[in-house]
Amino acid sequence: MTASMERSHDFTDLTGLRHALHQVPEVGLDLPLTQAIVLEALSGLDLEITTGINCSSVVGVLRGERNVPDADRRTILLRADMDGLPLREEADISFRSRHDGAMHACGHDVHTAMLIGVAHVLAAQRDRLPGDVILMFQPGEEGFDGASVMIEEGVLSAAGRHPDAAWALHVMSGLVPRGVVTARRGPMLASSNALRVTVRGAGGHGSAPHRARDPIPAAAEMVTALQTLVSRTTSAFDPVVVTVGEFHAGTKENVIPSHARFSATIRCFDGDVLNRLETDCTRLCHGIATAHGLQADVQFERMYPVTVNDPYAVGLAEQQVGRVLGGERWHAMPNPVAGAEDFSRVLQAVPGAMLFLGASVTDEWNDAPDNHSPHVLFDDAVMSDGVALLGELARVSLFRSDASDKVLG
Numbered sequence: 122m123t124a125s126m127e128r129s130h131d132f133t134d135l136t137g138l139r140h141a142l143h144q145v146p147e148v149g150l151d152l153p154l155t156q157a158i159v160l161e162a163l164s165g166l167d168l169e170i171t172t173g174i175n176c177s178s179v180v181g182v183l184r185g186e187r188n189v190p191d192a193d194r195r196t197i198l199l200r201a202d203m204d205g206l207p208l209r210e211e212a213d214i215s216f217r218s219r220h221d222g223a224m225h226a227c228g229h230d231v232h233t234a235m236l237i238g239v240a241h242v243l244a245a246q247r248d249r250l251p252g253d254v255i256l257m258f259q260p261g262e263e264g265f266d267g268a269s270v271m272i273e274e275g276v277l278s279a280a281g282r283h284p285d286a287a288w289a290l291h292v293m294s295g296l297v298p299r300g301v302v303t304a305r306r307g308p309m310l311a312s313s314n315a316l317r318v319t320v321r322g323a324g325g326h327g328s329a330p331h332r333a334r335d336p337i338p339a340a341a342e343m344v345t346a347l348q349t350l351v352s353r354t355t356s357a358f359d360p361v362v363v364t365v366g367e368f369h370a371g372t373k374e375n376v377i378p379s380h381a382r383f384s385a386t387i388r389c390f391d392g393d394v395l396n397r398l399e400t401d402c403t404r405l406c407h408g409i410a411t412a413h414g415l416q417a418d419v420q421f422e423r424m425y426p427v428t429v430n431d432p433y434a435v436g437l438a439e440q441q442v443g444r445v446l447g448g449e450r451w452h453a454m455p456n457p458v459a460g461a462e463d464f465s466r467v468l469q470a471v472p473g474a475m476l477f478l479g480a481s482v483t484d485e486w487n488d489a490p491d492n493h494s495p496h497v498l499f500d501d502a503v504m505s506d507g508v509a510l511l512g513e514l515a516r517v518s519l520f521r522s523d524a525s526d527k528v529l530g
Contacts, residue, residue: 135238150261150265163256168240194253197519200236201232201289205220208222212498226493226497236256239511285471292478299482299484299502301479308427309475313386320343355394360389368383434474438474441517446506
């Protein structure tokens with residue numbers, strides 16, 4: 122590890138920054154308070170700052186050594202998501218959310234504070250960096266596809282040339298022990314897709330179902346049949362998750378409604394499997410509706426693609442974890458996770474990797490409340506490790522080497 126990246130910095134201010142962010146969580150693409158905190162924290166670093174047009178994004182370009190020839194110059198992108206979730210925080214902490222019904226339940230406040238820390242570290246050594254770093258502070262990760270908005274607004278060309286590598290570090294409460302970094306080569310996270318179905322019948326009195334066209338039994342049959350469909354049409358070696366998270370029908374126990382609707386999330390890791398699922402799920406719902414003499418409106422929406430890590434990027438990450446934190450702090454992830462990420466949009470265009478960092482406040486991390494729980498907690502102490510690792514990944518990726526050339530092309 123180079124002296125410039127040793128973890129000898131005072132990260133007390135980062136803890137305060139993270140707590141300030143945690144208290145004002147904002148949901149979606151419009152995060153004015155969060156954006157203002159980020160801009161203030163980056164002020165004075167001599168960055169080329171732009172903000173979003175259709176979202177509250179912040180992009181900072183940190184220019185390295187100016188005299189590096191264009192043929193040798195590299196550009197690295199580092200991303201942090203900034204948005205919260207529509208949850209009421211239940212954790213008993215001194216810096217809990219002040220916004221009722223919103224909280225940072227996925228650690229995005231930690232990500233934002235860490236990337237600000239990286240900006241300060243790299244700015245202090247800019248004259249020794251043979252290239253540029255794009256700092257991507259992104260809103261709207263939680264279901265709003267903020268990465269697509271930022272890509273459309275030019276984040277990938279912010280430095281004047283396409284990034285050669287991209288990195289994101291995501292804290293996790295219950296996946297790995299505190300301070301451990303994990304990732305896998307290839308598919309890391311699933312694609313996220315939505316199935317939305319409305320079954321249309323004819324309402325009537327509950328005492329005379331034969332005089333109506335009840336949509337509830339048909340919709341319930343669809344919910345059950347979707348689970349059977351997966352197990353009988355998809356190989357056991359092609360993981361698929363189908364979860365019906367919404368079901369709405371009726372207003373009173375003795376009234377047969379005219380329609381019923383439900384929606385499901387569908388996760389998988391293979392494009393061919395996804396194509397079959399879209400066809401099969403649509404056909405199944407229409408078929409069941411027809412069998413009951415009803416009609417079904419079926420919508421299948423493809424949301425986030427599979428998050429695919431570049432194999433060489435993961436190898437480089439493992440190497441740098443060993444150098445910066447110690448070899449025992451790297452755990453290879455054996456299987457992908459069925460969660461989804463819009464950082465997948467960036468990785469479709471730029472080789473790189475998403476890494477997970479264990480951040481549980483307890484050694485009993487297996488039993489800790491998981492990300493997206495209203496009780497989840499993240500340990501501030503991991504931020505210094507995250508800053509050191511991300512900073513070193515950016516620095517090493519900017520230099521030509523046997524390890525990085527395969528990532529940087």
